[in-house]
Amino acid sequence: MKIKSLAAAVFMLCTLFSGIDSARAEWNASSPVSVISREDGSGTRGAFVELFGVLGEIKGKKADLTTLDAQITNSTSVMMTTVAGDAYGIGYISLGALNDKVKAVKINGAEPSIENIQNGSYTVSRPFNIAAAPNTDNAVALDFIAFILSPKGQEVVKAGGYIPVAEQKEFSSAKPEGKAVVGGSSSVSPIMEKLAEAYKTVNPNAKLELQVTDSTTGMISALNGNYDIGLASRELKAKEIEQGLKPVVIATDGIAVIVNKNNPVENLTNEQVREIYLGNAKTWDEVSK
Amino acid sequence: MIRQAWNEKIMQGVFFVAACTSVLAVAFICIFLFHNGTLALSEIGIWDFLSGTVWRPNIEIFGIFPMIVGSVYITAGAVLTGVPIGIFTAVFMAFYCPKKLYRPLKASTDILAGIPSVVYGFFGLVVIVPLIRDLGQFLGMGGNGNNILTASILLGIMILPTVISVTEASLRAVPSLYYEGAAALGATHEQCIFKVVVPAAKSGILAAAVLGMGRAVGETMAVIMVAGNQARIPSDIFQGVRTLTANVVIEMGYAADLHRDALIATGVVLFAFILIINLFLAYLSRSK
Amino acid sequence: MKTMMNVQQKFLSYKNCPGSAMLRIMVLLSAVLTFGVLLFLILHIVVQGLPHISLSTFAWNYTTENASVTPAIINTLVITLLSLCFAAPLGIFSAIYLVEYAGKKSRFVEIIRITTVTLAGIPSIIYGLFGMLFFVVSCGLGFSLLAGSLTLTIMILPLIIRTTEEALLAVPDIFREGSYGLGAGKLRTIFRIVLPAAVPGILAGIILSVGRIAGETAALVYTAGTVAQLPGSVMSSGRSLAIHMFTLANEGLYMEQAYATAVILLLFVVLINAFSYYLAKKFVYA
Numbered sequence: 001m002k003i004k005s006l007a008a009a010v011f012m013l014c015t016l017f018s019g020i021d022s023a024r025a026e027w028n029a030s031s032p033v034s035v036i037s038r039e040d041g042s043g044t045r046g047a048f049v050e051l052f053g054v055l056g057e058i059k060g061k062k063a064d065l066t067t068l069d070a071q072i073t074n075s076t077s078v079m080m081t082t083v084a085g086d087a088y089g090i091g092y093i094s095l096g097a098l099n100d101k102v103k104a105v106k107i108n109g110a111e112p113s114i115e116n117i118q119n120g121s122y123t124v125s126r127p128f129n130i131a132a133a134p135n136t137d138n139a140v141a142l143d144f145i146a147f148i149l150s151p152k153g154q155e156v157v158k159a160g161g162y163i164p165v166a167e168q169k170e171f172s173s174a175k176p177e178g179k180a181v182v183g184g185s186s187s188v189s190p191i192m193e194k195l196a197e198a199y200k201t202v203n204p205n206a207k208l209e210l211q212v213t214d215s216t217t218g219m220i221s222a223l224n225g226n227y228d229i230g231l232a233s234r235e236l237k238a239k240e241i242e243q244g245l246k247p248v249v250i251a252t253d254g255i256a257v258i259v260n261k262n263n264p265v266e267n268l269t270n271e272q273v274r275e276i277y278l279g280n281a282k283t284w285d286e287v288s289k
Numbered sequence: 290m291i292r293q294a295w296n297e298k299i300m301q302g303v304f305f306v307a308a309c310t311s312v313l314a315v316a317f318i319c320i321f322l323f324h325n326g327t328l329a330l331s332e333i334g335i336w337d338f339l340s341g342t343v344w345r346p347n348i349e350i351f352g353i354f355p356m357i358v359g360s361v362y363i364t365a366g367a368v369l370t371g372v373p374i375g376i377f378t379a380v381f382m383a384f385y386c387p388k389k390l391y392r393p394l395k396a397s398t399d400i401l402a403g404i405p406s407v408v409y410g411f412f413g414l415v416v417i418v419p420l421i422r423d424l425g426q427f428l429g430m431g432g433n434g435n436n437i438l439t440a441s442i443l444l445g446i447m448i449l450p451t452v453i454s455v456t457e458a459s460l461r462a463v464p465s466l467y468y469e470g471a472a473a474l475g476a477t478h479e480q481c482i483f484k485v486v487v488p489a490a491k492s493g494i495l496a497a498a499v500l501g502m503g504r505a506v507g508e509t510m511a512v513i514m515v516a517g518n519q520a521r522i523p524s525d526i527f528q529g530v531r532t533l534t535a536n537v538v539i540e541m542g543y544a545a546d547l548h549r550d551a552l553i554a555t556g557v558v559l560f561a562f563i564l565i566i567n568l569f570l571a572y573l574s575r576s577k
Numbered sequence: 578m579k580t581m582m583n584v585q586q587k588f589l590s591y592k593n594c595p596g597s598a599m600l601r602i603m604v605l606l607s608a609v610l611t612f613g614v615l616l617f618l619i620l621h622i623v624v625q626g627l628p629h630i631s632l633s634t635f636a637w638n639y640t641t642e643n644a645s646v647t648p649a650i651i652n653t654l655v656i657t658l659l660s661l662c663f664a665a666p667l668g669i670f671s672a673i674y675l676v677e678y679a680g681k682k683s684r685f686v687e688i689i690r691i692t693t694v695t696l697a698g699i700p701s702i703i704y705g706l707f708g709m710l711f712f713v714v715s716c717g718l719g720f721s722l723l724a725g726s727l728t729l730t731i732m733i734l735p736l737i738i739r740t741t742e743e744a745l746l747a748v749p750d751i752f753r754e755g756s757y758g759l760g761a762g763k764l765r766t767i768f769r770i771v772l773p774a775a776v777p778g779i780l781a782g783i784i785l786s787v788g789r790i791a792g793e794t795a796a797l798v799y800t801a802g803t804v805a806q807l808p809g810s811v812m813s814s815g816r817s818l819a820i821h822m823f824t825l826a827n828e829g830l831y832m833e834q835a836y837a838t839a840v841i842l843l844l845f846v847v848l849i850n851a852f853s854y855y856l857a858k859k860f861v862y863a
Contacts, residue, residue: 307670377607507700
């Protein structure tokens with residue numbers, strides 16, 4: 001151990017001082033997969049685990065069985081930076097956040113794209129839900145929700161890289177005055193920001209406040225009235241609906257499974273992804289077997 | 290005259306009340322955290338909570354032993370990397386630094402201290418992580434660079450300013466007679482410093498190390514980005530860990546009910562750590 | 578101490594003690610490493626961030642297009658001012674009590690000293706938790722600049738108490754005795770004689786706290802919230818500069834703007850330090 005850490009220190013100094021960027025080694029399929037996952041409770045993780053069946057039973061309860069060796073991050077950018085730098089990494093992000101620093105693999109042969117999600121060949125997607133505070137009479141909030149579901153609002157959704165809802169209602173703003181607090185999932189927030197901006201051009205009288213927190217906080221705060229509209233990047237839990245929240249789907253978001261650009265893997269099956277995240281397939285060899 | 294006496298009394302009261310606020314604040318923080326934390330502790334069982342090695346909040350298994358281990362490892366790593374370099378740099382600042390360089394260098398350690406931890410986190414993620422990843426693969430240890438070693442190095446850098454400034458102050462507090470006496474006996478510059486002045490400043494340097502340790506234990510935002518955050522006990526320094534602070538920040542937003550209380554209880558454990566370190570520090574300063 | 582020796586003499590003197598030579602190398606190496614890392618860190622941020630700063634970065638209103646920092650800067654200023662409004666009088670008054678009223682060895686001073694040291698050592702995430710439980714929920718302030726400022730007040734209190742205490746202790750007793758000798762009361766002596774003499778030290782503490790507030794994230798995310806718009810009042814939620822950077826970076830959509838914000842934060846830190854140096858210099862010579 002001592003010798004190793006000494007070697008580590010010496011190597012560090014060498015790299016630091018000479019600035020050698022050690023040449024990227026050739027792709028080696030026997031290398032371990034480095035699995036990266038979102039944190040427990042994240043809407044993205046919940047949807048991912050559900051869709052790929054990374055589930056099992058412990059003590060008679062349905063449980064998320066993502067391997068404990070998976071690196072955990074609570075940020076999409078950390079996920080992307082890590083996969084972009086680690087040749088053997090695998091992770092998952094919202095399709096709307098995907099960029100060309102990483103490679104999104106096909107799932108069961110289907111490319112993650114808006115068309116493929118709409119025609120049903122790419123099945124890894126989850127709804128973006130919003131829920132107004134129960135019995136709210138906040139005119140701005142209600143007007144804003146109507147705007148989101150209108151063709152104009154859905155145009156913004158599409159421009160943001162998400163899949164618009166099928167059923168759109170025409171809408172003309174009543175231009176109510178006042179303030180509405182919108183808050184919740186950090187995955188929904190980027191598109192909500194754009195929607196709020198678009199809404200302002202329709203109704204300049206309104207003031208929308210956006211709190212970036214997370215799905216669960218969004219729902220709890222909508223229930224207790226701290227938020228007028230809560231955002232969730234997952235299906236609402238039975239308990240939340242029971243307490244009076246009515247979910248409204250405003251968009252569908254694909255989840256892209258991402259790997260490093262040097263990774264030759266182009267396609268993964270549901271089964272393969274599940275084995276990776278359960279920790280059963282530990283090297284890329286085993287994955288492609 | 291009587292009015293003036295009243296004024297004196299009133300103001301003394303005001304000063305006293307102000308002085309009490311800090312005591313009150315500590316008391317309040319303790320009460321709030323312990324009140325919320327003990328709920329979870331009593332439900333989970335304090336022993337199961339502290340010694341449990343599995344953390345799966347979605348099926349209500351709460352064991353924070355891996356996180357305690359994680360915090361201890363990373364703190365130890367930060368102290369091992371940051372403290373020696375910090376002490377040597379402080380010696381440099383106090384005894385070697387050319388006069389012209391001193392002010393800019395001193396100013397730059399102050400800047401190092403003022404950089405927000407989020408910035409350090411990104412620096413670690415973009416610069417240190419790839420370096421360690423290559424190192425790991427070079428040594429055949431694998432791992433993707435988000436591990437104990439990376440976090441230790443990053444935290445080592447982050448505690449440098451604290452260690453440097455406290456050590457330098459304590460080195461300068463040693464009367465110059467010590468150095469001159471040793472020099473008169475024919476000792477080299479280094480012998481004077483490391484055999485005479487440094488031992489004389491021992492307690493101050495120890496305090497610097499402990500202060501640095503406190504910073505390392507409590508660091509959150511930077512650690513989350515580079516430590517990997519796996520809630521399991523690591524087997525070598527190329528594996529990721531989750532610290533107590535990371536556990537709170539990562540899951541706080543989602544948590545509800547018992548899970549949330551368990552996270553607050555994690556904060557209580559962290560608080561206990563800090564208290565122990567502080568008591569140690571108080572003991573050090575008293576024995577000085 | 579710094580006798581000029583030429584290299585050869587130096588080499589000869591070290592030949593007899595290889596230990597000394599080793600130590601010297603270690604010292605120099607550490608210094609180079611420390612300042613090398615610092616330089617690298619700063620260059621990294623500036624190189625990544627500077628190209629992305631433009632006029633629109635400072636637009637009055639935040640939009641997703643410009644990711645403007647102006648509201649964040651205003652929020653940071655509001656939070657800083659509010660926190661100082663609470664913390665500075667409290668901290669300075671406590672220090673006055675500790676130094677001028679309580680006996681040097683009194684039990685009370687001992688207790689307060691322990692608590693301030695404890696407060697100073699508490700990690701910011703714990704302040705965040707406490708602030709959320711107490712100010713946001715129990716006091717019903719909600720996510721607001723006020724809740725954030727109150728949380729930070731507790732956080733910077735020990736810093737102000739400690740620095741003020743040191744500054745007051747550094748005022749020679751002759752000042753006080755002279756004032757009493759001329760017939761001034763205790764209060765008058767404190768406000769007219771002791772405090773003015775201690776101003777530079779107190780200011781140094783306040784500037785240090787401003788630095789801490791500017792860099793704070795964990796304690797503010799849970800108390801002040803993350804709204805990116807201009808604040809309406811102290812009861813509205815708003816993100817400080819550090820949180821602005823954190824949220825921009827979090828979803829990976831605005832990395833360039835995040836680095837640009839980091840440059841501005843860095844600039845802020847440099848300015849604060851420069852200001853404190855300037856003050857220190859001015860008062861030392863005066």
